[in-house]
Amino acid sequence: MVNWKEKVLEREEQLLDDLKQLISIPSVLDESLATGEAPFGPEPKRALDWLLEEGRKAGFSVKNIDNMAGHIEMGEGDELLGILCHVDVVPAGGNWTYGPFDGTVKDGKLFGRGAIDDKGPTIAAWHAMKLVKEAGIPLNKRVRLIIGTDEESGFRCVRRYFEKEEMPTIGFAPDADFPIINAEKGIASLVFTQNMRIQDGQLLAFESGSRTNMVPDQARAVIGIGISKIKDQFASFLDTHDYGGSIVGDENGTTVLINGKSAHAMEPNNGVNAAYVLATFLNRIFEDGQSKDFTQFIIDAFGNETRGSYLGLAFNDHISGDTTLNAGIVSFTPEQGGQVHVSMRYSVTYPFEEKIATCNDRLKDTAFTMEVKSNSKPHHVDANDPFIKTLQEIYTSYTGEEAELLAIGGGTYARVLQKGVAFGMLFPGRDDVAHQADEYVYIEDLLKATAIYTEAISRLATNKEEGEHE
Numbered sequence: 001m002v003n004w005k006e007k008v009l010e011r012e013e014q015l016l017d018d019l020k021q022l023i024s025i026p027s028v029l030d031e032s033l034a035t036g037e038a039p040f041g042p043e044p045k046r047a048l049d050w051l052l053e054e055g056r057k058a059g060f061s062v063k064n065i066d067n068m069a070g071h072i073e074m075g076e077g078d079e080l081l082g083i084l085c086h087v088d089v090v091p092a093g094g095n096w097t098y099g100p101f102d103g104t105v106k107d108g109k110l111f112g113r114g115a116i117d118d119k120g121p122t123i124a125a126w127h128a129m130k131l132v133k134e135a136g137i138p139l140n141k142r143v144r145l146i147i148g149t150d151e152e153s154g155f156r157c158v159r160r161y162f163e164k165e166e167m168p169t170i171g172f173a174p175d176a177d178f179p180i181i182n183a184e185k186g187i188a189s190l191v192f193t194q195n196m197r198i199q200d201g202q203l204l205a206f207e208s209g210s211r212t213n214m215v216p217d218q219a220r221a222v223i224g225i226g227i228s229k230i231k232d233q234f235a236s237f238l239d240t241h242d243y244g245g246s247i248v249g250d251e252n253g254t255t256v257l258i259n260g261k262s263a264h265a266m267e268p269n270n271g272v273n274a275a276y277v278l279a280t281f282l283n284r285i286f287e288d289g290q291s292k293d294f295t296q297f298i299i300d301a302f303g304n305e306t307r308g309s310y311l312g313l314a315f316n317d318h319i320s321g322d323t324t325l326n327a328g329i330v331s332f333t334p335e336q337g338g339q340v341h342v343s344m345r346y347s348v349t350y351p352f353e354e355k356i357a358t359c360n361d362r363l364k365d366t367a368f369t370m371e372v373k374s375n376s377k378p379h380h381v382d383a384n385d386p387f388i389k390t391l392q393e394i395y396t397s398y399t400g401e402e403a404e405l406l407a408i409g410g411g412t413y414a415r416v417l418q419k420g421v422a423f424g425m426l427f428p429g430r431d432d433v434a435h436q437a438d439e440y441v442y443i444e445d446l447l448k449a450t451a452i453y454t455e456a457i458s459r460l461a462t463n464k465e466e467g468e469h470e
């Protein structure tokens with residue numbers, strides 16, 4: 001077996017130079033400068049062109065798909081190994097110690113927007129391909145580095161790519177975490193709408209949250225109840241609530257503000273939903289009517305637990321764990337009643353149609369109806385698949401660590417592959433600095449990942465693989 005670690009070390013300088021060059025292109029989506037020739041603006045196209053040119057110069061066959069995506073290919077055979085990465089980045093934002101597009105090296109780290117998401121991993125995978133080619137390893141599969149330029153804002157790149165190009169037989173995306181993410185929950189947007197009854201003058205407005213994928217950390221309500229009637233009750237309520245709130249008003253009405261704690265929708269229990277906390281307070285002071293129907297529903301359906309039991313949506317499996325519900329946007333007006341936008345992350349074996357039917361049935365006893373607004377199916381590659389076993393062996397041999405399989409409630413880029421997993425390149429224990437100021441990659445990690453990807457390509461794209469290995 002070739003020791004790729006040594007081979008990678010020999011080209012450390014070249015690898016870092018390439019990464020700096022790619023980082024120096026500020027490949028942020030710019031709709032205002034988008035044209036037919038540069039559908040996401042000039043810079044994402046420039047990053048794509050740069051990498052494809054590198055591929056061409058090194059003697060690979062390359063293809064540009066409508067300036068949205070492209071690939072660099074080597075090898076031969078009917079089957080295709082895909083490595084999916086992206087060269088677009090999120091905007092730099094402020095507060096950087098080093099220039100976000102400078103690629104500064106300091107204390108064993110390389111700093112820059114895209115260093116870990118996803119330019120560093122892209123360069124690691126690209127050099128891995130070059131190493132395999134230069135080593136002259138005979139491949140019986142084709143290998144493609146598939147390069148997207150719109151991963152950060154909606155995946156239009158890969159949607160177009162796979163409309164025109166074949167789906168890889170197997171693949172991995174170095175755009176998340178090591179060791180291996182082989183299960184990603186389904187993600188559905190559900191909207192619960194309150195059927196109108198008679199306006200009762202209690203709740204005049206309620207708003208909380210702006211995105212379904214986050215736990216709302218603030219909620220605000222305007223009520224038609226004088227402040228003196230509720231002041232004491234609110235003060236004692238705040239005593240039992242850790243995140244604070246405030247109240248202003250007069251004898252005719254009051255505005256109540258509650259703070260919560262934000263968290264990602266993939267585990268709502270890590271946060272405190274401000275809409276639920278505010279509904280709990282209001283529910284104590286409201287009398288029967290549509291205002292109270294609204295607050296009671298928030299409490300029953302989303303407050304007491306985040307697993308969907310009340311709604312009949314609860315389900316879990318050993319592969320991916322609990323189904324979770326996040327009430328991310330909650331609103332009410334007297335004219336239109338209440339509305340709750342929910343991000344549901346459902347287990348990979350979830351009986352979707354059956355569960356939705358049960359939910360609709362249970363809602364008959366409430367003032368609410370539900371609609372599925374969007375549904376992105378779960379993604380899962382079986383743990384016993386030889387492809388997974390091979391990646392596990394490689395990971396363990398290069399790190400000395402067990403290659404645990406991960407199931408997550410978020411979605412990764414690997415979702416767009418039919419049989420693909422997320423494979424790196426953030427190592428366990430490392431801080432996830434993607435999308436943050438001073439984004440960086442450890443140079444040591446970059447080199448280790450390059451060696452891992454080189455071994456992965458050389459094993460997965462040669463005869464021994466897929467079943468007969470051992």
Ligand SMILES: [Zn+2]
Pocket residue numbers: 086117118151175
């Ligand atoms: Zn990414």
